Amino acid sequence: MKDVITQNLIGGAWQDSASGATFKNINPARNSDEIGSFPESGVEDVDDAVRAARSAFKTWSRMPAPARGDILRRIGDLLTEHKSALAFQMTREMGKPFFETKGDVQEAIDTAYYAATETRRLFGHTVPSELPNKFNMSIRRPIGVVGVITAWNFPVAVPTWKMFPALAAGNTVVFKPSEDAPNSGALLTKIMVDAGLPDGVLNLVQGGAGAGSALVEHPDVNAVSFTGSTATGSKIGEACGRMHKRFSLEMGGKNPAIVMADADLDLVLEGLVWGAFGTTGQRCTATSRLIVHEDVHDELVSRLKQRADALRIGYGNEDKVEMGPVINRKGAEKILHYLEIGKEEGATVYAGGKRATGADVDDGWFIEPTILTDVTPEMRVAREEIFGPVLSVLKISSYEEAIDVANNIEYGLSSAIYTKDVSMAFRAMHDIEAGITYINGPTIGAEAHMPFGGVKGTGNGHREGGWEVFEFYTETKTVYVDYSGRLQKAQIDNVED
Numbered sequence: 001m002k003d004v005i006t007q008n009l010i011g012g013a014w015q016d017s018a019s020g021a022t023f024k025n026i027n028p029a030r031n032s033d034e035i036g037s038f039p040e041s042g043v044e045d046v047d048d049a050v051r052a053a054r055s056a057f058k059t060w061s062r063m064p065a066p067a068r069g070d071i072l073r074r075i076g077d078l079l080t081e082h083k084s085a086l087a088f089q090m091t092r093e094m095g096k097p098f099f100e101t102k103g104d105v106q107e108a109i110d111t112a113y114y115a116a117t118e119t120r121r122l123f124g125h126t127v128p129s130e131l132p133n134k135f136n137m138s139i140r141r142p143i144g145v146v147g148v149i150t151a152w153n154f155p156v157a158v159p160t161w162k163m164f165p166a167l168a169a170g171n172t173v174v175f176k177p178s179e180d181a182p183n184s185g186a187l188l189t190k191i192m193v194d195a196g197l198p199d200g201v202l203n204l205v206q207g208g209a210g211a212g213s214a215l216v217e218h219p220d221v222n223a224v225s226f227t228g229s230t231a232t233g234s235k236i237g238e239a240c241g242r243m244h245k246r247f248s249l250e251m252g253g254k255n256p257a258i259v260m261a262d263a264d265l266d267l268v269l270e271g272l273v274w275g276a277f278g279t280t281g282q283r284c285t286a287t288s289r290l291i292v293h294e295d296v297h298d299e300l301v302s303r304l305k306q307r308a309d310a311l312r313i314g315y316g317n318e319d320k321v322e323m324g325p326v327i328n329r330k331g332a333e334k335i336l337h338y339l340e341i342g343k344e345e346g347a348t349v350y351a352g353g354k355r356a357t358g359a360d361v362d363d364g365w366f367i368e369p370t371i372l373t374d375v376t377p378e379m380r381v382a383r384e385e386i387f388g389p390v391l392s393v394l395k396i397s398s399y400e401e402a403i404d405v406a407n408n409i410e411y412g413l414s415s416a417i418y419t420k421d422v423s424m425a426f427r428a429m430h431d432i433e434a435g436i437t438y439i440n441g442p443t444i445g446a447e448a449h450m451p452f453g454g455v456k457g458t459g460n461g462h463r464e465g466g467w468e469v470f471e472f473y474t475e476t477k478t479v480y481v482d483y484s485g486r487l488q489k490a491q492i493d494n495v496e497d
């Protein structure tokens with residue numbers, strides 16, 4: 001496997017952007033390590049890519065679905081073969097530790113095998129007709145050309161959640177990865193075409209908002225699948241609505257972990273360290289609010305501070321590093337700005353709270369794992385997505401209050417409750433307004449064959465993963481077969497007035 005690929009892929013040909021413009025990509029943990037210059041694609045590149053995808057659609061959509069599944073299985077095999085090399089490059093460009101990027105690739109492998117299996121189960125329905133000698137069924141058809149636009153924090157897993165089911169269902173794809181993880185997107189693309197995807201079935205255009213909006217606005221793109229911030233998702237949703245396109249939006253989160261007084265605090269501690277500081281808190285599902293019962297508040301935050309202070313921060317491709325950098329200067333500045341807001345609002349910086357310093361971290365964008373206490377539900381640090389290693393702690397005195405606090409925000413992606421009370425756990429499954437609830441586990445840990453997505457400001461009603469994702473990537477066609485040999489009029493011939 002190559003280390004770095006700095007070109008677009010259009011109709012099977014690797015090429016630079018039409019304008020020749022590029023953007024630089026650097027290692028967030030070692031700013032002196034420049035990974036490469038990638039094509040800053042524009043309308044012309046996107047247009048070429050969509051044209052290639054449209055022309056490949058005819059053949060690809062007619063291929064028997066299980067034959068498409070064979071290619072997806074080979075993609076899974078190749079991802080397995082290149083897992084470590086790919087993970088190394090992912091860590092280099094987006095920062096999370098190597099053990100986490102290996103998990104990211106594993107999720108893509110699981111998704112490949114899962115999607116391959118589903119190519120043999122793209123079910124429709126057969127149902128009785130209301131008329132004699134007539135047969136009713138529904139079948140699934142691909143939508144056409146799908147535009148895939150993704151964030152950088154799961155640079156391989158998230159694009160595969162979209163592309164593998166899209167391809168399995170017979171669609172062709174134009175993929176625009178994040179400008180903060182272009183190399184991971186290119187390496188993934190190379191693996192996919194090496195596994196046998198015909199030319200034009202998958203096309204790669206690098207770039208930022210310009211390339212993304214050109215893809216969304218292209219009249220020959222039938223559906224858009226997006227993962228990123230709620231602000232960008234809203235713009236994409238407006239454009240797609242105006243153009244009558246199908247669109248799936250997976251956006252921000254502010255995920256609560258509720259800890260009741262009877263919780264197993266050892267278990268809670270492990271879950272919070274992983275949930276709040278894994279991926280440096282830059283997961284859509286990161287635990288960003290701890291809603292804790294007053295009886296265990298002081299003990300829990302004190303033990304959590306010890307763990308947070310002891311986390312080993314550094315370049316994720318080095319041994320034993322537990323937490324990497326944040327993605328870039330803008331990300332770091334946003335986090336530090338929120339800490340100032342929190343202090344002004346009356347929150348206490350209980351642990352961390354500033355840029356990390358030291359020989360291992362001075363050349364990168366590192367922020368200390370941070371715990372804010374004395375946070376109240378109306379504060380901005382309790383309501384807005386900070387997207388960094390910052391946990392806001394809110395104290396509650398009852399289950400009802402915990403649910404009110406958990407639900408009193410714009411987002412609804414993931415959530416967790418720690419309790420030994422089975423009745424309370426079952427109530428919480430229904431009461432928490434979120435697409436995902438974990439009982440006695442952290443807010444993170446999606447599995448490929450389970451639906452993934454959020455409610456309220458996090459999503460627009462679709463799900464990735466699991467069977468539900470195939471609903472997004474297929475159109476239902478209803479077919480009536482009349483073998484009576486005569487004209488039969490539904491609702492007329494079979495009803496006597």
Ligand code: NAD
Pocket residue numbers: 149150151152153154158176177178179207208209210211212213214216227228229230231232233235236250251252253283284285385387413454458
């Ligand atoms: P972002 O919205 O800035 O960018 C996401 C993608 O959209 C990038 O590829 C970007 O180039 C593209 N883009 C930007 N402006 C665009 C426009 N006007 N038209 C079309 N495309 C455009 O988000 P980010 O900073 O890369 O990622 C962080 C965000 O992603 C967080 O809010 C996080 O919660 C969210 N996220 C959500 C999920 C989920 O499944 N819900 C998963 C991962 C990340």
